Amino acid sequence: MKSITTLSLLTALFITFTSSASTLTETNYQMGGFIKANARYVSGNIAFQDSWAGGGIVAEEAKRTQFSAQESRLNVKVTHGEVMGFAEIDFVGSSQGNPIISNSYSPRLRHAFIQYEHITAGQTWSRLVNTSTFAETADLGGPLVGQAMVRQALLGYDIDNWQFSLENPYTYGTKKPSDNDEKKWIDTSNDYIPDAIVRYNQSGDWGNASLSSLFRYLDPADSAQFGVGFSVAAKIYTFGKDDLRVQLHYGNLGRYVGTDAAKDIINGQLETSTSMMFAYRHFWSEQLRSSLFYGRTSTQVEQTDRNHFGINLFTNLTRELEVGFELGRYQIDDATPEFNPIESPQGSSNYAQLSVQFHL
Template structure:
């Protein structure tokens, strides 16, 4: 029998800096190497997060603050939820570089968001070979390096946040600049009459440019663009394509050893598919019963957050997000979403570089086309252990 040594994680002098949401979502947290066979190194990593949540008003999503699901008009019936659904685990395989020195990596990652009982759900499944990425990963249209340091799973309502199966090429321009392009999985998120059908013909196309700057290049500005073909068949059985488009300006500005400002400003039409709050609700475009083609819906999605470390073991985050749909010219129901708001504040204590607890207060609001609205206040306590 072979016994493998088990070593405890080592603490460092930067407790909180290595355990921020940005480090976790960006895949920067290290795991444990448990095999190295035939040139393939396999790493296991992940975390356990327990969330204790109380909503003071009625909302449809009891495990994450999703303002679009808040009841309108507001109902003063709260709810308490205890959950571990944010917990996740990942396997990462590193291959020997090829003859030209190009690195090879594959990632398979799951969380427990698959059901209320915590069934595994696929998050990422991709291969990286040099400058190429193949598989399911964060869309190239989003900024995966400016996550505010929050505990809520969904994050700002206006976050351009989605995982896409894609083929991506990334070209470094210099030590501080890079350019990337991708083709991503097709499919529109539209509201159409009976007798119409959604089609998937042309893939989405994205391009992004990022400039890093500042001390150790810890800050960056990123500009990305999206072309989103929306394919469908109308009641006359004519197959049509409407091209949605949008831009996304985002960044992470380090303004001191302990302070970061993170932001996003996105605008365009027909790109609700990429929205954290309203994806899957049919807001890329709309067609009434007598229409022959869809009309795209314009959307503004912006947020601003501030992260601050009081000490190496204590930090706070505060911010606000706003999402607005432009639908006045469309014959949509009065209960159609017009805007959502999201605000949060938390304080996090880092016992070590792998264990933290946090208290977070959140506010969400939904506004409809007929100017009715509902809101919710949420209190959340979370404990988090990384391995």
């Protein structure tokens, strides 16, 4: 009887303690995201893309219209004391059904990370990415061909104006041809040293700017190569509510910049790329605004040259509901690299896009 009484007392004390602790440290949940509907028309000899990335296939002249809601996005943020967790999905690029029946799209993980004090762990934006410098566009992501735009798993440490991270290593590219090996793409089984990024941020009433350095050790087929790249990004307020957004990138950045406009290694050689993105946003009135933007990446070894420019008009019908219309052009002006005597493709496509976005 005494042991039962003692157990009951301990149970009561535990329940009382945990109840008090949960009251002191509440768990907060925040849901977010948006529903986005697009109507997109593309005409030209670069094959249709849901949004322009830095790649592209030159094909026959064609015209295509597509309606879609796959860019819709859902997220949840959970905060408990000093710990914060964030997860987000969308439905881009993962078709499950088809236009004949359902137009279904599978969820795609964008973010899943934990923050505790100065530490970030999980999948989120690479520390090379300054999201405040993305242009406001109807085309998803804007001129990706000139931007740093990578999400991946990382371990980050932030203190004051400094950010440090170790990020998932991956070598994207092709190896030098061999008579005994017909495989073109690099074997990534030897990616074992994380990429390292150091970033410094500064902000004020004038806007914000970031300076980043990327350090990489690439070791495909036991041929060690060290890569270094640099990135500058800024959002600067100009007149009234207007702003200028800029990104400049140079070095062995490979997959980090241009969204498939440049590889890490091409034909066994370490690639060097130069990328830029400029966007100016002007407010015609409190709600009506336009962005004029341009992005470009060129490479030294593969001699690719890709660019994307456009102009748009956005307005808010309510605080949560916005409508945008955009005209633009994506162009491939690749040269012929010495190691590839086959003529490199060149082409362009024009597009028009209407988007309606409801922020949740």
